[in-house]
Amino acid sequence: MKTFPALKLAVSLMVVASVALPALATQDKLSKKDVTKYVREAEKEYKKGDLQKAGGFYFTVLDSFPEMTDVRFKLAQIYRELGEMANAAAAYEEALPGLENEEEIAEAYEVLTIANARTANYAKAVEYGRKAREMNPESADVAIGLAMGLAKTGQLTEAAEIAREALVLAPDSALAHNTLGEAALAEGNLDEASASFTKALELDANTAEAHAGMAEIQFQREEYPAAVDSATKALELNDQLTRAYGIRGKANNAQGKRQEAQADLSMAITVNPDDPDANLAYAQVNHSQGNNGQAANYYAKAIALNPNLTVAYEPLVEIYVAQQRYSELTQVMGQVVATNPDIAMAHLYLGMANEGTQQTDEALAEFTKAAELDDSLGEAHYHRGKILRKQKQTADALVALQKAESLDGENADYLTELGVAYYEGGQLEPAMTALEKAVNSPDYVNALGWAYYGVTLKDSQRYAEAVGYFDKAVEAFPNFGLAHWGLAWSAFGQIKSGCPCTPEDEALVVLIVDHSAKALEYGVNDPGLTERADILGKGEKVN
Numbered sequence: 001m002k003t004f005p006a007l008k009l010a011v012s013l014m015v016v017a018s019v020a021l022p023a024l025a026t027q028d029k030l031s032k033k034d035v036t037k038y039v040r041e042a043e044k045e046y047k048k049g050d051l052q053k054a055g056g057f058y059f060t061v062l063d064s065f066p067e068m069t070d071v072r073f074k075l076a077q078i079y080r081e082l083g084e085m086a087n088a089a090a091a092y093e094e095a096l097p098g099l100e101n102e103e104e105i106a107e108a109y110e111v112l113t114i115a116n117a118r119t120a121n122y123a124k125a126v127e128y129g130r131k132a133r134e135m136n137p138e139s140a141d142v143a144i145g146l147a148m149g150l151a152k153t154g155q156l157t158e159a160a161e162i163a164r165e166a167l168v169l170a171p172d173s174a175l176a177h178n179t180l181g182e183a184a185l186a187e188g189n190l191d192e193a194s195a196s197f198t199k200a201l202e203l204d205a206n207t208a209e210a211h212a213g214m215a216e217i218q219f220q221r222e223e224y225p226a227a228v229d230s231a232t233k234a235l236e237l238n239d240q241l242t243r244a245y246g247i248r249g250k251a252n253n254a255q256g257k258r259q260e261a262q263a264d265l266s267m268a269i270t271v272n273p274d275d276p277d278a279n280l281a282y283a284q285v286n287h288s289q290g291n292n293g294q295a296a297n298y299y300a301k302a303i304a305l306n307p308n309l310t311v312a313y314e315p316l317v318e319i320y321v322a323q324q325r326y327s328e329l330t331q332v333m334g335q336v337v338a339t340n341p342d343i344a345m346a347h348l349y350l351g352m353a354n355e356g357t358q359q360t361d362e363a364l365a366e367f368t369k370a371a372e373l374d375d376s377l378g379e380a381h382y383h384r385g386k387i388l389r390k391q392k393q394t395a396d397a398l399v400a401l402q403k404a405e406s407l408d409g410e411n412a413d414y415l416t417e418l419g420v421a422y423y424e425g426g427q428l429e430p431a432m433t434a435l436e437k438a439v440n441s442p443d444y445v446n447a448l449g450w451a452y453y454g455v456t457l458k459d460s461q462r463y464a465e466a467v468g469y470f471d472k473a474v475e476a477f478p479n480f481g482l483a484h485w486g487l488a489w490s491a492f493g494q495i496k497s498g499c500p501c502t503p504e505d506e507a508l509v510v511l512i513v514d515h516s517a518k519a520l521e522y523g524v525n526d527p528g529l530t531e532r533a534d535i536l537g538k539g540e541k542v543n
Contacts, residue, residue, distance in 0.1 A: 030064040039071065051078050069098030073108075080111055089115035106135040113145035120242065120275035122306060125149030140170035144179045151183045152276075154308030154343075159183040174204035181213050190217050208238035215247045219254075227251035242268040246281030253285045261285055276306035283312065292319045300332050307340045317349050326356035337366075344374035351383060360387060371400075378407035378414065386417050394425045405434070412441035416449035423452055432456040439469065447477035454486045463493035474515075481522030488515040488529055495542050513537045 030038065042057035058075040061068060076091030092108040092115075099105045109132035116125035129146025136142060143166035150159035163180040170176050181196030194217050200210035215230035231248035234241055249264030265285055268278035283298035299316035302309050313333075320329040333350035336343060351366030364387045370380035385400030401418040408414060419435035422428075435453035438444065454469035467490045473483035491511040499505050516533035519526065536542070 030061065035061050035065060035068075042074070046078070051082055054078060055082075067098075069095050073099065073104060076108070076111070085111075085115040086119050089119070102135070106132065109135060110139055110142050113142050113149075117145035117148040120152075120272060120277065120305075122149040122152035122276075126153060126155070138169060140166050140173055140176060143169060144173070144175050147179045148182055151179070151186045152308070153306060154186070154310070156183060156187050159186065172203055174200040174207040174210065177203065178207055178210045178213060181210065185213060185216060190220060193217060206237050208234045208241050208244070211237065212241055212244040212247060215244065215251070219247055219251050222254070224251040224254045228255075240271055242272040242275040242278040245271070246275075246278045249285055250281050253288060258289065274305055276302045276309050279305060280309060280312050283315070287315055287319070292323070295319060296323075296325075296328075300328075303332060303336060307336045307343060307346065310343070310345045313345050313349055317352060321352070321356065324356070326353050329353040330357065342373060344370045344377050344380065347373065348377060348380050348383070351380075355383065355387070360391075363387060371403075375403075376407060378404045378411065381407070382411075382414050382417065385421065389417065389421045389424065394421060397421045398425060410441070412438045412444055412446065412449070415441070416446055416452075419456075420448065420452045423456060428456060428459060432460070445476065447473040447480055447483065450476070451480060451483040451486060454483070454490065458486055458490050458493065461493065463490045466490040467494075479522050481519050481524035484515040484522060485519035485524040485526060485529065488512045488519060488533065491515070492529075492532055492536075492542075495536075497542050499542055500536070509536045 038057045038061050042054045042061075045051075045054035045057065055075060055078040058071050058078065061071050062075065065071070072091055072095040076088050076095055079085075079088035079091055089112050092111050096105070096108050096112075099108060109128050112128040113125055113132045116122070116128060125145050126149040129142060129149055132139065132142040133146060143162050147159045147163040147166060150156075150162065160180065160183040163176065163183050166173065166176040166179060177196050177200040181193045181200065184190075184193035184196060193213065197210040197213040197217070200207050201214075211230050211234035215227045215234065218224075218227035218230060228248055228251045231244040231251065234244035235248070238244075245264045245268035249261045249268065252258075252264060253261035262285075265278070265282040268275065269282055272278060279298045279302040283295045283302060286292075286298065287295035296316060296319045299312045299319070302312045303316065316332070317329060320326065330350065330353040333346050333353055336346040337350055340346065347366045347370035351363045351370065354360075354363035354366060364384060367380050367384035367387065370377055371384060374380070381400045381404035385397045385404060388394075388397035388400060398418075398421050401414065401421050404411070404414045405418050415434045415438035419431045419433075419438060422431035422434060431452070435449055435456060438446070438449045439453050450469045451473040454466040454473065457463075457466035457469065467487060470483045470487035470490060473480055474487065477483070488511065491508040495505050495508055500509055513533050513536065516526075516529050520530065532542075
């Protein structure tokens with residue numbers, strides 16, 4: 001493999017004000033003779049240092065002959081030297097198919113890596129970064145751009161590894177330390193990230209990205225005024241840094257400064273409407289303000305721009321499920337799964353969308369895939385187990401629900417489904433243990449759990465205790481036949497043979513007759529209960 005010396009891209013790591021390179025005024029398409037003249041003039045202006053004028057000549061040539069790869073490559077270099085990274089990237093990308101010189105190809109890949117990392121097109125930064133490192137593994141700039149792209153697309157282990165390689169190549173590079181901080185931040189290691197950003201700023205106090213990174217850490221630590229200060233410093237150094245607008249907007253919103261927050265977030269998506277982090281920030285603030293429709297749109301866009309931005313998944317799902325927008329949820333997550341089939345969270349939420357539209361088999365397949373991709377994803381095991389239990393596949397359901405409970409033993413939903421599965425599998429004691437823990441969870445509201453815990457108490461002849469839980473289930477879900485059935489039987493269990501004998505017994509008879517009828521009305525047909533209710537309703541005694 002041939003390698004090339006690291007290209008001098010210091011200027012490419014700065015963002016300057018946008019510079020237009022308009023075509024020179026011409027009436028007709030240039031002739032070949034005119035092209036030669038214009039190229040000569042461009043080279044002359046370039047040597048004089050007038051990059052804008054040189055670029056204007058090249059731009060004019062391309063207006064007539066867009067297929068001239070050599071001219072487009074020179075224009076790309078001018079954009080790069082002007083710090084116009086978005087334009088440079090576009091020009092290099094257009095020139096690439098026609099390039100034959102390996103050194104020029106390496107240069108194009110290198111700039112495309114850095115430009116895409118700097119303009120928040122992280123997937124492309126990874127795509128070009130891998131190619132650039134094959135051709136020039138000694139370039140610290142490439143390593144920095146690639147590591148940034150990897151960190152932002154969720155490939156955290158590799159991102160940290162390449163960021164460390166960048167530090168070996170350029171130990172005094174502020175951007176290399178900044179990139180290592182980004183990888184740590186993406187992993188949630190705030191202390192490690194803070195140390196790297198601090199080192200970057202010690203090396204170069206004008207590293208805007210490091211100030212933005214510190215702002216994000218301060219925001220996560222709820223140090224909102226400090227986050228605003230750090231983001232403001234970042235924007236003073238680079239007013240095109242959309243991420244800093246996003247963080248400052250969120251910090252202002254957290255302090256109740258809604259007007260300032262909206263101004264920052266509007267600026268973020270104006271400067272770069274395709275920055276996934278900016279769209280995420282805009283969504284989060286709108287969500288916090290109750291603008292759920294607007295929030296959902298921006299969460300969905302953030303995911304489309306960066307499918308690895310899984311922090312956007314849960315709030316988007318929360319909104320879509322609350323509004324029963326299952327078809328939209330299916331569309332968003334289906335697109336993610338189609339293009340990024342290894343994202344476990346996408347399979348989980350696609351499964352939830354399928355479950356919401358009664359596509360049970362499809363939902364089960366997605367939950368199973370999510371659990372295969374990430375065995376620590378308790379929600380995937382839980383939803384899979386719930387479907388299997390409803391399909392009467394009790395043994396398989398228990399395996400899945402036991403796994404979910406092992407991952408989060410305090411989750412009341414997991415405990416409830418596990419307890420029900422134990423009961424349906426004929427295991428009364430573990431069912432009671434799981435359900436007792438579930439119903440005693442703080443703020444527990446689940447008719448299924450109350451009813452099945454009542455059933456375990458009834459089966460254990462703890463009738464008076466059982467009544468209270470059946471009452472809760474009926475109050476929460478009046479049409480719950482099982483709860484009415486259990487309430488009737490628990491009342492019957494409290495009447496001794498030869499009775500009713502007391503006013504309390506008569507009150508129990510009323511319960512038995514009433515709830516036996518409701519159990520039958522709501523789908524629970526128990527002839528033995530019906531017979532007893534009829535006998536007692538006629539004033540006869542328990543035999």
